Amino acid sequence: MKFSLMHPREQLITIMERIYGFEMTTTSGGNLSILDENGDIWITPAGIDKGGLTPQDIICVKPDGTIVGPHKPSSEFPFHRAIYEKRPDFRGIVHAHPPALVAFSIARKIPKTSIIPQARIICGEVGYAPYRLPGSQELGAVIAETFAQNFDIVLLENHGVVTGAEDLLTAFQRFETLDFCARTLIHARKLGKVRKLAEEEIELSRKYGKRLATFKPVHHTSIERELRRNIVKVAHRAYDHLLMTSTGGTVSARVDENSFLITPTGVDRLYLDIDDIVLIRDGQRERRKRPSRAARLHQAIYEAHPAIGAIITAHSPAVTAYSITGQPFDTRTIPESYIVLRDIPLVPYGEQFGGGKKIAKRLSADVPVLLLQNDAILTTGATITQAFDRLEVADFSARAVIDTLAIGKLVPIGAEEVKEIEAKFLS
Numbered sequence: 008m009k010f011s012l013m014h015p016r017e018q019l020i021t022i023m024e025r026i027y028g029f030e031m032t033t034t035s036g037g038n039l040s041i042l043d044e045n046g047d048i049w050i051t052p053a054g055i056d057k058g059g060l061t062p063q064d065i066i067c068v069k070p071d072g073t074i075v076g077p078h079k080p081s082s083e084f085p086f087h088r089a090i091y092e093k094r095p096d097f098r099g100i101v102h103a104h105p106p107a108l109v110a111f112s113i114a115r116k117i118p119k120t121s122i123i124p125q126a127r128i129i130c131g132e133v134g135y136a137p138y139r140l141p142g143s144q145e146l147g148a149v150i151a152e153t154f155a156q157n158f159d160i161v162l163l164e165n166h167g168v169v170t171g172a173e174d175l176l177t178a179f180q181r182f183e184t185l186d187f188c189a190r191t192l193i194h195a196r197k198l199g200k201v202r203k204l205a206e207e208e209i210e211l212s213r214k215y216g217k218r219l220a221t222f223k224p225v226h227h228t229s230i231e232r233e234l235r236r237n238i239v240k241v242a243h244r245a246y247d248h249l250l251m252t253s254t255g256g257t258v259s260a261r262v263d264e265n266s267f268l269i270t271p272t273g274v275d276r277l278y279l280d281i282d283d284i285v286l287i288r289d290g291q292r293e294r295r296k297r298p299s300r301a302a303r304l305h306q307a308i309y310e311a312h313p314a315i316g317a318i319i320t321a322h323s324p325a326v327t328a329y330s331i332t333g334q335p336f337d338t339r340t341i342p343e344s345y346i347v348l349r350d351i352p353l354v355p356y357g358e359q360f361g362g363g364k365k366i367a368k369r370l371s372a373d374v375p376v377l378l379l380q381n382d383a384i385l386t387t388g389a390t391i392t393q394a395f396d397r398l399e400v401a402d403f404s405a406r407a408v409i410d411t412l413a414i415g416k417l418v419p420i421g422a423e424e425v426k427e428i429e430a431k432f433l434s
């Protein structure tokens with residue numbers, strides 16, 4: 008379903024479900040709005056359970072202040088209206104109090120977004136509004152003034168966060184991406200010093216992704232159709248488990264010697280469907296489709312490694328904490344981790360934007376997973392399931408090691424035991 012063609016009521020319900028489902032708001036906290044072409048503001052109601060909203064609960068406030076609907080509009084309506092007045096380019100606003108962002112708001116610190124390029128590109132710089140009483144005109148004024156300085160995200164002191172955009176989905180994606188940054192930074196600070204990207208490094212990412220020539224497929228084999236479905240399933244699962252964000256993360260699978268399927272760029276991972284998946288054959292893309300910008304990198308890997316059948320790049324907050332601190336990611340924690348992941352090398356930032364041959368060379372039967380500095384984790388496998396398992400095990404391992412820091416020192420499996428594991432499982 009095309010999100011942009013949905014009625015404002017449905018858009019608001021859909022996004023509230025996503026926010027509530029990801030534990031980024033409570034039953035009482037948070038509010039969303041849409042400004043439509045008539046100047047009407049559609050907004051979530053005050054005092055209604057956020058876990059069970061229906062389209063009929065959504066309130067419409069007319070430009071003259073008339074309220075249409077069965078409830079009172081959100082008590083934060085004044086700041087929504089004040090923001091739309093200062094930012095005529097906005098059509099959607101998201102506000103909530105997710106724990107990781109509240110942690111920053113009460114420590115009175117702004118989460119950095121230049122930790123991975125995608126986050127910085129989606130969020131930009133984050134503004135900061137001083138504390139004011141909830142529901143007051145004063146709160147509306149300080150938030151709107153901060154948005155007027157061209158920030159698309161404003162952190163509210165001792166309160167939460169507000170994001171705005173040209174549509175509600177983009178405002179949500181900014182909100183979700185900033186929440187990802189906050190979660191990642193909280194993990195990372197336990198590990199060590201965070202490496203921020205310089206502007207020139209982010210620029211490298213913006214320029215990345217040469218357009219491929221197109222071809223028109225004459226038929227779609229049954230194997231290809233099955234892989235399309237499996238790619239969609241795994242991308243949804245990765246998204247549901249917070250291993251990917253709505254705008255970040257790629258899955259590809261080999262179809263045959265010279266072709267593979269890959270997820271597209273610019274499609275929300277939750278709404279991904281089989282016809283969005285792009286077939287790449289002999290270096291050309293299926294016409295009218297935009298593959299992930301990493302298509303050439305994946306192609307180089309498939310060309311160099313006939314045994315690789317699937318590749319996933321993703322960012323879970325815990326794994327990304329390693330990629331932005333550069334701390335060694337020790338997988339000799341439990342036998343499962345070492346057997347599935349082996350040792351994971353850290354690839355210096357920027358190498359992924361080359362033609363892909365250098366990255367392909369780093370992979371081997373003994374090195375199935377790479378950590379890309381200030382970017383993603385790249386897992387490979389003979390099948391999509393194996394590549395996905397590696398992603399999940401990497402996330403679990405990273406979370407376990409970071410949690411260990413709070414209770415004691417990590418005691419890795421010894422060299423003798425590792426040899427024993429290798430002899431039994433990996434030879």
Ligand SMILES: [Zn+2]
Nearest residue numbers: 037103166167
């Ligand atoms: Zn609030």
